[in-house]
Amino acid sequence: MKAVVHVFLKPGVLDVQGKAVQTALHGLGWDDVDHVRVGRVIEFDIVGDDSAAARTRVEAMCDRLLANPVIEGYRVEIAA
């Protein structure tokens, strides 16, 4: 199965990378760009047929390694 994990800073946490991208886009003339947020996507294959069980395992991976639960949230997608 294929797992896709989106990791984003929680709302309210200053996204310095997003701010830098926004400033650069404005500097290139795209002035109307706003609310830029930069996150990570982690894609991988896992063995198993049960998507609910796979989701539980991937959430454990997020809590232990893939995301920083203090400042980041995540969203897990499981595809066959």
Place this chain on the structure above:
Amino acid sequence: MKAVVHVFLKPGVLDVQGKAVQTALHGLGWDDVDHVRVGRVIEFDIVGDDSAAARTRVEAMCDRLLANPVIEGYRVEIAA
């Protein structure tokens, strides 16, 4: 409108960050995880009603700033 840009290393380009994540997951006991790829997501708001025009503009942003076209590919999603 809301734009979401996914940026990934092209197939065949060594993803050192993905390799590091994979090694760490194996070390934590998730041995069956394979083919880990780490990418970026950039989300932002843009002004306008025409989604085709918005897509063209966002693709120009990718080519000029958001992605490195030598080693990275990107996918653009535009939502109302």
